[in-house]
Amino acid sequence: MLKVDITSFSYDDFPVLKDVIFKIKRGEHVSIIGESGCGKSTLLKIIYGLLHVEKGEVFWEDTQVMGPNYNLVPGEPYMKYLSQDFDLMPFITVSENVSQFLSVFEPEELKKRTAELLEMIEMTPFANTKVKNLSGGQQQRVALARVLAQEPKVLLLDEPFGHIDNFRKNSLRRNLFAYLKKQGITVLTATHDHNDILPYADRIIVLKDNSIIADGTPENVYQNPKEIYVASLFGEASLIPIQLIKPYAELSKSILVYPQEFKVSDSSGLKVWVKHSYFKGSHYMVEGKMNENDVVYFNSNKVLKPETEVFLNVSIETINLRLKDNN
Numbered sequence: 483m484l485k486v487d488i489t490s491f492s493y494d495d496f497p498v499l500k501d502v503i504f505k506i507k508r509g510e511h512v513s514i515i516g517e518s519g520c521g522k523s524t525l526l527k528i529i530y531g532l533l534h535v536e537k538g539e540v541f542w543e544d545t546q547v548m549g550p551n552y553n554l555v556p557g558e559p560y561m562k563y564l565s566q567d568f569d570l571m572p573f574i575t576v577s578e579n580v581s582q583f584l585s586v587f588e589p590e591e592l593k594k595r596t597a598e599l600l601e602m603i604e605m606t607p608f609a610n611t612k613v614k615n616l617s618g619g620q621q622q623r624v625a626l627a628r629v630l631a632q633e634p635k636v637l638l639l640d641e642p643f644g645h646i647d648n649f650r651k652n653s654l655r656r657n658l659f660a661y662l663k664k665q666g667i668t669v670l671t672a673t674h675d676h677n678d679i680l681p682y683a684d685r686i687i688v689l690k691d692n693s694i695i696a697d698g699t700p701e702n703v704y705q706n707p708k709e710i711y712v713a714s715l716f717g718e719a720s721l722i723p724i725q726l727i728k729p730y731a732e733l734s735k736s737i738l739v740y741p742q743e744f745k746v747s748d749s750s751g752l753k754v755w756v757k758h759s760y761f762k763g764s765h766y767m768v769e770g771k772m773n774e775n776d777v778v779y780f781n782s783n784k785v786l787k788p789e790t791e792v793f794l795n796v797s798i799e800t801i802n803l804r805l806k807d808n809n
């Protein structure tokens with residue numbers, strides 16, 4: 483088990499983390515999500531032992547991770563950290579970069595493991611290419627394989643797909659997370675892209691204003707967003723007063739509604755004026771106005787012209803779901 487207990491961490495006088503406390507089970511995949519600058523990379527660096535925490539501690543099983551004040555070369559052998567700047571050897575080949583940490587005393591095994599890892603990152607055709615001649619996305623993939631070759635028990639990934647194009651991203655994500663599960667590696671991924679998380683993480687931890695504001699399964703965090711900040715990490719969401727969608731309701735509460743949860747009607751519901759339709763491939767996401775100040779986002783099968791008046795409805799199931807969990 484990885485135990486993280488950070489009472490507070492600051493860069494000089496600039497506070498970044500406060501009461502960040504959680505445990506990760508062996509083999510669990512956890513994602514840290516939050517807006518840029520909320521402290522995701524800082525948290526990974528503390529866990530890896532690159533930064534010294536005055537008030538707090540990190541344990542893997544019974545071993546305490548000692549920070550830079552205690553370790554001459556920070557970092558633990560059982561843990562690997564893949565940072566946003568890939569730590570590669572530019573003048574040697576992809577294959578050599580990956581196999582550098584494998585045992586030369588077992589040449590057959592070395593060849594097999596290198597080939598396996600290159601296949602996983604879909605870089606087999608580039609095995610003999612020098613790393614300096616690769617694109618940023620290709621280098622990021624090699625960095626991943628190089629870290630995995632070191633067989634960590636705990637893997638810390640900082641925006642692991644940030645440089646990789648959408649064309650490759652989906653298959654790479656599937657291959658990588660299936661591989662990590664199979665190997666029983668404990669994974670903590672920092673990202674702001676919900677596509678990195680929802681299908682692959684066992685758990686999501688949301689950071690905001692230095693602290694954890696949500697911690698649960700992807701389904702739970704998505705379905706019961708405690709506030710608009712959480713919902714908006716998954717796309718546009720609108721805060722709607724219940725009385726506007728169900729006028730007979732005597733509740734003064736508001737609920738968060740995702741664009742696909744609205745049904746568009748010509749005749750009854752919450753009246754909105756269309757501002758803009760954004761083509762999303764399978765549908766349009768429409769930005770509308772409920773009144774002078776409040777904007778609402780909803781999906782439509784067809785493009786809606788600006789200033790068109792439409793009515794929005796939300797199912798009673800969605801309303802009850804949001805009310806139940808936010809009580």
Ligand SMILES: Nc1ncnc2c1ncn2[C@@H]1O[C@H](COP(=O)(O)OP(=O)(O)OP(=O)(O)O)[C@@H](O)[C@H]1O
Nearest residue numbers: 493496498516517518519520521522523524525674
């Ligand atoms: N070495 C440093 N010295 C001083 N402040 C820093 C340092 N590194 C990061 N910060 C500040 O600490 C805060 C958290 O930064 P951090 O890199 O952990 O955020 P992040 O959530 O990983 O952001 P991103 O998603 O953009 O990578 C930011 O406000 C950043 O400017």
